[in-house]
Amino acid sequence: MTDNSDSNDKLIPEKVLRSNITARIFRRISAHTSILIGGSVLAIIVFMAIFAPLLAPHDPFDQDLSRRLLPPFWMEDTNPKYFLGTDNLGRDYLSRLIYGAQISLMIGVCTALLSGIIGSVLGITAGYFGGRIDAVITFVITTRLSMPIVLVALAVVALVGGSLHAVILVLGFLLWDRYAVVMRSATQQARNMDYVSAARAIGCPTWRIILSEIFPNVVNNLIVIATFEVAHAILLEASLSFLGLGVQPPDPSWGLMIAEGKEFLLFDPWVITIPGIALSILVLAVNMLGDGIRDVSAPENRN
Amino acid sequence: MTPILETKDLECSFWISTGLFSAKKALVAVNGVSVQLFKGQVLGLVGESGCGKSTLAKMLLGLQKPTKGSIFFDGRPLEEMSQFDRAARVQPIFQDPYSSLNPRKTVVDIITLPLRVHKIGKSRDWLLKAQQMMDLCGLSRRYLNSYPNQLSGGQRQRVAIARALVMKPEVVICDEPTSALDVSVQSQILNLLMDLKNELGLTYLLISHNLAVVEHLADCVAVMYFGDIVENENTDRLFSQPKHEYTRSLLNSVLIPDPSRFLPNKQKAYE
Numbered sequence: 001m002t003d004n005s006d007s008n009d010k011l012i013p014e015k016v017l018r019s020n021i022t023a024r025i026f027r028r029i030s031a032h033t034s035i036l037i038g039g040s041v042l043a044i045i046v047f048m049a050i051f052a053p054l055l056a057p058h059d060p061f062d063q064d065l066s067r068r069l070l071p072p073f074w075m076e077d078t079n080p081k082y083f084l085g086t087d088n089l090g091r092d093y094l095s096r097l098i099y100g101a102q103i104s105l106m107i108g109v110c111t112a113l114l115s116g117i118i119g120s121v122l123g124i125t126a127g128y129f130g131g132r133i134d135a136v137i138t139f140v141i142t143t144r145l146s147m148p149i150v151l152v153a154l155a156v157v158a159l160v161g162g163s164l165h166a167v168i169l170v171l172g173f174l175l176w177d178r179y180a181v182v183m184r185s186a187t188q189q190a191r192n193m194d195y196v197s198a199a200r201a202i203g204c205p206t207w208r209i210i211l212s213e214i215f216p217n218v219v220n221n222l223i224v225i226a227t228f229e230v231a232h233a234i235l236l237e238a239s240l241s242f243l244g245l246g247v248q249p250p251d252p253s254w255g256l257m258i259a260e261g262k263e264f265l266l267f268d269p270w271v272i273t274i275p276g277i278a279l280s281i282l283v284l285a286v287n288m289l290g291d292g293i294r295d296v297s298a299p300e301n302r303n
Numbered sequence: 304m305t306p307i308l309e310t311k312d313l314e315c316s317f318w319i320s321t322g323l324f325s326a327k328k329a330l331v332a333v334n335g336v337s338v339q340l341f342k343g344q345v346l347g348l349v350g351e352s353g354c355g356k357s358t359l360a361k362m363l364l365g366l367q368k369p370t371k372g373s374i375f376f377d378g379r380p381l382e383e384m385s386q387f388d389r390a391a392r393v394q395p396i397f398q399d400p401y402s403s404l405n406p407r408k409t410v411v412d413i414i415t416l417p418l419r420v421h422k423i424g425k426s427r428d429w430l431l432k433a434q435q436m437m438d439l440c441g442l443s444r445r446y447l448n449s450y451p452n453q454l455s456g457g458q459r460q461r462v463a464i465a466r467a468l469v470m471k472p473e474v475v476i477c478d479e480p481t482s483a484l485d486v487s488v489q490s491q492i493l494n495l496l497m498d499l500k501n502e503l504g505l506t507y508l509l510i511s512h513n514l515a516v517v518e519h520l521a522d523c524v525a526v527m528y529f530g531d532i533v534e535n536e537n538t539d540r541l542f543s544q545p546k547h548e549y550t551r552s553l554l555n556s557v558l559i560p561d562p563s564r565f566l567p568n569k570q571k572a573y574e
Contacts, residue, residue: 020448021409194403198466201364202417203390216407 028296035296038288045282049101057083058092060099060252065090072270084274087257088264093271096252097278103253104234104282107168111233112226114172119179120222126180127187128210137180144177149236150243157245167246171233179225186218193217220294227290231283238279254279305378306339307506308363308393308474313337313372315358332358334530335372340474345500345507347521347538349514349553355530356510360478363508364395391421394467396496398479400459404451410437410462411447417470436465439502441495457488461495468499474506482512493520514557518542526550 029035048055064086071078072085072093084093126137153170160166190196191214199213238255240246242262247253249260254275261271315333333355340346350356361367363374365386374381381389394417397403404413414433418424424432434444440461451459460480467475480496481489493516500507511517517524518538525535526549534547545551 194397194399195405197361197364197366198395198397198403198463199405199416200366200386201390201393201395202420202466202470203385203387204416204420208420213405217405 025296029292032292032296034288035292038285038290038292041281041285042289045101045285046105048098049105052098052102056092056095056098057081058095060091060095061250063089063091069264069268069271071268072274075270085270087260087271093274096257097254097275100252100254100257100275101278101282103164103247103251104237104255104279106164107171107237107247107253108230108234108282108286110168111171111175112230114168115174115176115229115233116179116222116226118173119176119225120183122176123180123183124187124210124214124218127184128191128206128214130188134184137184141177141180141184144174147174149174150239153240153245154243157240162240162245162248164247164251167237167240171236175229175233175236178229179222182221182225183218186221187214190214190217220297223293223297224290227286230286234279234283254282304341306375307342307377308340308508309338309375309378310359310363311337311373311375313359313362313374314370315355315362315367316370331530333362333369336527336530336532338525338532338535340506340508342473342506343500343504344523345509345521347517347524348508348510348527349512349517349524350527351553352512354527356527357478359527360395360476360508360510363474363476364393365389387421390417391470392472393474393476394470394472396460396463396467396475396477396480399483400456400463401451401483403463404459406451409448409450410442410454413451413462414465414469417466421470423470432469433465436469437461439468439499440465441491455488456484457492460484460488460492464492464495464499468503468505471503472505474508476508476510478510479512480509481516489516496520514554526553 067079067082067086068088068090070082070086070090073080073083075085078085082092082094084097087093087096122137122140126134149171152174153167156170157166196209196213199209204213234255237246237253238258241253241256242259244259247256249256257275258272258279261268261275264271313333313336314331316329316331318327319330320327336355336359338346338348348356348359358367362369365381376384376389376392408416411430411433414436415429418429418432419426434447437444437447442458442461442465446454446458446462451462454462464480477496481492484492496507497520499505507520509517509521521538523535524538524541525532526541526547527533528547528549534541534545534550536546541550542554545554
């Protein structure tokens with residue numbers, strides 16, 4: 001079974017090697033339906049958010065009480081100028097939805113990034129070093145878990161006032177617990193593997209072991225939690241806005257639009273349905289993309 | 304002649320908690336071991352599971368700090384050497400090739416990791432070096448870009464061997480290098496190890512359960528029992544005239560593939 005048959009072949013040049021790897025990754029992505037669907041939906045929403053000023057048919061802040069609560073296109077008595085109708089202050093709903101994507105996405109992504117960094121640093125440190133460091137970090141995690149998010153957010157907002165930055169910072173500093181817990185246990189598992197011992201026996205410095213041996217083996221957990229937390233942060237922003245603590249009017253965010261629509265739930269349910277559907281689509285797209293990335297990056301799916 | 308690797312009264316104990324309120328107990332894994340390893344030699348280390356063989360190997364690799372005693376490399380105490388310097392001279396081959404290779408890295412990255420860490424040679428030569436090592440270890444070059452899970456157990460162990468030898472170490476600690484492989488591959492890997500030893504002038508510490516392997520490959524055998532070396536003898540002499548009680552029972556436990564003899568417990572049933 002010794003494979004000496006092609007040892008006399010020419011050496012494989014570096015360029016061919018690297019291009020092979022990239023090609024393989026692309027092939028796996030393009031064969032994965034949920035990455036394609038989730039990715040393209042997310043790309044559309046991001047595109048919408050970035051080019052909001054060009055895409056929005058009206059000014060999202062332009063109020064006109066004479067055309068308040070115009071219904072969207074699939075209902076009767078619609079105004080073709082207002083495709084998705086208008087809200088209770090007569091602002092164009094489609095424009096507010098497009099501008100709202102900016103804020104919802106920003107909150108979701110920034111919060112997931114900030115809490116992801118905090119949580120993974122704490123989790124990997126605790127899991128890798130163990131002992132006293134682990135005990136201290138576990139205590140910090142427990143402390144965080146025992147704090148109700150909405151209550152803390154309420155207190156902070158009461159002190160500094162509600163704004164986009166405040167919401168991102170508060171959520172970012174509160175939502176790292178799941179990252180920390182999962183990364184800690186994943187790291188504990190990975191650090192007992194022989195390849196970590198091998199790296200130590202090679203003389204790798206600790207930072208290098210963590211970055212190149214441990215991290216790549218726990219990063220799929222990170223991706224899954226990150227997609228989950230993007231969705232979680234967007235929904236939390238919605239509930240904070242609902243309580244009047246999140247993004248302040250007249251800034252449009254999907255959560256705030258749902259919050260503002262709560263009075264019209266009975267007779268004009270579309271006021272809540274439209275941003276609600278947009279939010280579900282965004283969350284679904286992010287989750288599908290996360291699942292897909294996990295599948296594509298998992299070593300057991302390589303072939 | 305100074306031994307290339309020598310341990311003196313090496314001891315290692317772990318503290319294990321037995322309950323919330325009871326005091327921690329010491330578990331002595333290695334209890335005053337003194338062995339000598341000479342250049343170009345193969346020292347076999349045998350003993351039952353849990354007798355401290357792997358702990359001894361870990362201490363020699365610097366993965367575990369000894370509680371007492373010292374290790375000398377070429378007459379120099381190892382405490383004086385940094386883990387970095389030690390790594391260039393002592394390398395391991397682990398038992399389980401399924402966990403000893405990082406599943407997220409390609410074969411070329413795994414093999415060249417020591418070169419990258421120690422900055423040996425120029426980066427454009429690393430790829431060439433990796434391919435030379437693969438040739439040397441009997442692994443086809445087309446696996447260069449594969450991930451470990453695409454390889455069989457034997458191929459993985461060849462990658463592990465290539466990684467251990469790429470820095471040209473003097474001593475290789477083989478911690479049961481074949482026990483996770485199936486029988487047909489075991490002999491290939493063992494022959495490869497012996498060929499590489501002769502070719503590169505290596506010194507092995509061969510830890511094994513398999514007495515036949517040790518008898519075949521080792522120049523000297525140390526028998527370990529409950530953290531102690533109970534017998535350290537030339538291979539031929541140990542197998543022909545075992546002195547210690549434990550060595551004798553160990554040798555008696557080997558099943559001889561002889562169809563005229565039945566399996567130990569079956570034998571009675573047939574009588």
